[in-house]
Amino acid sequence: MSEAALALLTASAYVAVMLLLSIPVHLEGLLLALLALMILGAVLGNIPVVEAGFSATYLVLVAYAAHSQASTTGVVLLALLALVLRDALHVLARGKALGLTRLLAHHLPLYTSAVAALACAELLRENPPSWGTTALVLSAALTILVSTWFLSAPRRGS
Amino acid sequence: MLTAKGWFTGALALAVLAAALLARRASLLLFELPLLYSILASMSYAPPKPGDVEAERVVARTRLMEGDEVEAGILVRNKSGRTLVLSVSETVQAPLEVVEGAPRGVFALKPGEEKRVTYRVRCGKRGHYKLGPALVEVHDPLLMQRYELLRVEPDEVAVLPRVPRGRRLRVRARFTAPHPGEVASRQPGEGGDFLEVREALELVLRRVNWKASAKHQRWMVNAFEGEKRTNVLVVLDVSGERLLGKRVEEYVDDLVRVAASVILSLISSGNSVSLLVVGNYRDWVKPGVGKRHLLRLLSSLADVRYTAKRQVVSYREVFRRISLLISPARSSVVVISPFTEKDALEVVSEAEAAGYTVVCIAVSPFPRSIVGEEKLHELLSEAWRRGVLRILPRRSRGVVLVELP
Numbered sequence: 001m002s003e004a005a006l007a008l009l010t011a012s013a014y015v016a017v018m019l020l021l022s023i024p025v026h027l028e029g030l031l032l033a034l035l036a037l038m039i040l041g042a043v044l045g046n047i048p049v050v051e052a053g054f055s056a057t058y059l060v061l062v063a064y065a066a067h068s069q070a071s072t073t074g075v076v077l078l079a080l081l082a083l084v085l086r087d088a089l090h091v092l093a094r095g096k097a098l099g100l101t102r103l104l105a106h107h108l109p110l111y112t113s114a115v116a117a118l119a120c121a122e123l124l125r126e127n128p129p130s131w132g133t134t135a136l137v138l139s140a141a142l143t144i145l146v147s148t149w150f151l152s153a154p155r156r157g158s
Numbered sequence: 159m160l161t162a163k164g165w166f167t168g169a170l171a172l173a174v175l176a177a178a179l180l181a182r183r184a185s186l187l188l189f190e191l192p193l194l195y196s197i198l199a200s201m202s203y204a205p206p207k208p209g210d211v212e213a214e215r216v217v218a219r220t221r222l223m224e225g226d227e228v229e230a231g232i233l234v235r236n237k238s239g240r241t242l243v244l245s246v247s248e249t250v251q252a253p254l255e256v257v258e259g260a261p262r263g264v265f266a267l268k269p270g271e272e273k274r275v276t277y278r279v280r281c282g283k284r285g286h287y288k289l290g291p292a293l294v295e296v297h298d299p300l301l302m303q304r305y306e307l308l309r310v311e312p313d314e315v316a317v318l319p320r321v322p323r324g325r326r327l328r329v330r331a332r333f334t335a336p337h338p339g340e341v342a343s344r345q346p347g348e349g350g351d352f353l354e355v356r357e358a359l360e361l362v363l364r365r366v367n368w369k370a371s372a373k374h375q376r377w378m379v380n381a382f383e384g385e386k387r388t389n390v391l392v393v394l395d396v397s398g399e400r401l402l403g404k405r406v407e408e409y410v411d412d413l414v415r416v417a418a419s420v421i422l423s424l425i426s427s428g429n430s431v432s433l434l435v436v437g438n439y440r441d442w443v444k445p446g447v448g449k450r451h452l453l454r455l456l457s458s459l460a461d462v463r464y465t466a467k468r469q470v471v472s473y474r475e476v477f478r479r480i481s482l483l484i485s486p487a488r489s490s491v492v493v494i495s496p497f498t499e500k501d502a503l504e505v506v507s508e509a510e511a512a513g514y515t516v517v518c519i520a521v522s523p524f525p526r527s528i529v530g531e532e533k534l535h536e537l538l539s540e541a542w543r544r545g546v547l548r549i550l551p552r553r554s555r556g557v558v559l560v561e562l563p
Contacts, residue, residue: 047161047162047163048162048166051162051163051165051166052166054166055166055169055170055173058170058174058189059170059173059174059177061189062173062174062177062178062186062189063177065183065185065186065189066177066178066181066183066186067181072185072186072188076188076189079189079192080192083192090163090301094245094263094264094301
């Protein structure tokens with residue numbers, strides 16, 4: 001699949017999830033504007049613009065998750081899609097020879113673990129955990145995520 | 159070194175953490191996970207050593223004419239045992255402009271694989287310009303950090319002035335110079351300029367004109383005129399700011415093109431040509447013959463500029479000191495100038511006093527392309543023409559007027 005097609009697919013999935021989450025219209029407008037900014041940055045080959053658009057999107061989603069009763073799981077999924085879209089746009093902006101599938105393969109442990117993390121979050125939502133429990137769960141998740149990388153990548157200085 | 163992606167991700171991770179703490183919502187820390195994963199994965203990356211990657215610049219031609227395009231590129235080879243994400247960025251010095259492709263690229267290279275960043279550059283202005291340096295950097299797979307691996311040193315590209323064809327200049331020589339070679343010729347050879355078809359006195363098979371022989375029913379041969387070769391010193395005067403102000407650069411380009419054309423004509427005729435550039439910019443090239451020397455002269459002409467800083471030593475003094483070094487006495491001198499300044503006329507007087515045969519090529523400083531207005535162009539050109547024709551012509555001096563469109 002070509003990089004552009006994958007980026008388009010991700011963008012479509014992002015918009016579809018956004019519509020399904022029944023986010024307020026003004027917020028949807030803002031997210032779409034930021035999406036347009038990211039795409040514009042990729043078209044112009046300007047990486048900081050892509051990054052600025054992504055960071056703003058991510059922060060808007062965090063703020064929305066903090067101040068609304070919406071499902072955190074759904075919003076995190078939207079954030080993950082924004083992350084994938086950002087990587088796809090990076091590849092498009094920098095040169096197709098980079099290979100998006102290769103880049104996404106490095107994110108694979110993240111995406112698989114994220115699904116598990118989201119399922120846990122959904123279970124915990126009814127009975128919110130304490131800060132201590134959250135820290136413990138996050139540490140465990142991080143250990144799993146990072147160990148998948150550390151096992152495959154050569155050590156610094158080796 | 160962190161990339162833009164690295165900086166933004168780091169800042170975003172801190173912002174999300176601050177948001178979770180301020181909102182006192184533990185679930186917000188879920189947003190932190192993807193960002194932390196990227197940061198930690200990037201930090202654990204071990205960059206390759208500089209010897210693991212090879213890079214070289216490939217330029218199709220290093221000598222161009224004004225307006226030509228050339229293909230250039232950086233070839234990168236992965237000699238390490240793992241896949242590397244490499245970025246190449248090449249600096250292209252103005253006024254070289256990239257017309258196709260891009261002088262940068264990011265790509266993943268498998269072990270032993272090589273890839274090339276290719277682009278085409280065009281240059282409309284003569285001179286010597288640098289392609290490069292090129293920087294080869296390696297990125298971690300998530301593009302969060304980059305490490306400098308190699309720097310490919312710049313290559314020089316010479317953009318020679320475009321030589322208008324068809325202008326021929328005949329130089330009257332008071333004497334012809336011998337042109338020593340490795341093996342001395344026993345007798346002078348025939349010249350290269352076609353003279354006529356005549357009846358053969360001595361039958362030289364390769365000179366036979368078969369058509370004419372068939373027509374006249376006797377042996378007819380092509381006769382060639384013997385060439386007179388001499389030493390010619392081309393003096394190029396780059397002045398004229400008083401008349402043209404800031405547009406003097408365009409006029410200098412015109413002067414250089416005329417000089418290139420004259421030099422091509424002289425070299426093609428087999429003359430030994432030297433060059434002396436006078437004015438605020440000064441340069442000189444020793445005499446020589448042949449194609450290699452033509453390139454040397456054009457390369458020198460490529461760098462001729464108008465410089466505002468006035469030199470202490472006068473043109474006349476420069477000519478007196480340099481001319482004898484680079485051109486033997488009694489050879490010919492071609493002076494290319496607008497002849498609007500006293501200095502150029504002094505050079506002509508000095509050359510004649512020193513026994514050189516002088517040809518003056520007066521190039522109008524008021525071409526339509528510089529003056530703009532048609533009426534003004536005609537008035538100024540007429541005034542210049544009259545002035546030059548009043549001052550320059552002498553019995554012993556050749557004068558050529560060049561009026562550019």
